Amino acid sequence: MWVELRPVGVVRVRLSDEEVREAWGSGGVGGEVEIYPEYEPALEGIEGFSHLRLVVWLHKVGEGERRVLKVRPRRWLRLGVPEEEIPEVGVFCTDSPHRPNPVGMTVVRLEGRRGRFLRVSGLDLFDGTPVLDIRPYVPRRLSPEPTVPPWFRRLQELADGLRRRGEG
DSSP states (O other): OOOOOOOSEEEEOSSOHHHHHHTGGGTOEEEEEEEOGGGGGGGTTGGGOSEEEEEEEOTTOOTGGGGOOEEOOTHHHHTTOOGGGSOOEEGGGSOOSOSSSOEEEEEEEEEEEETTEEEEEEEOOOTTOEEEEEEEOOGGGOOSSOOOOHHHHHHHHHHHHHHHTTOO
16 A cells, blocks of 8 residues: 655744754744645634644654654653653654654644744644644544553653752
């Protein structure tokens, strides 16, 4: 089977990749989603949504990194969690860009629309990231009581404790 994907737009961020990485723990960065002209009609009616789900191609992931099946979720390091506390888990349990198919999904706040340009906040994507699809973030998609595994809950509690003490 062959799958062909064509981007409908691209993420525009005026920050370096490192600045975007650093902002992950604080809620992401502001930027713009530029939709290609031929897809502009698909934006009709989008202004009423507060949040959007962006489906993207993680274009900076190298071919060798796509073979990785287990990782230590390194984003916890940015929250102050010591590396030895972070377990190695399957890539499907993480937001790691290193995965068999570097397809990413993120939720952003829609701040405004100007033609085919969407001003958004809460981005955790690099400048130039290809956008494959946009979907509204709607209440029926919210899980009222999501659960996480014990290892994730332990890391979150550790990060929260470090942040309260001013260490993270």
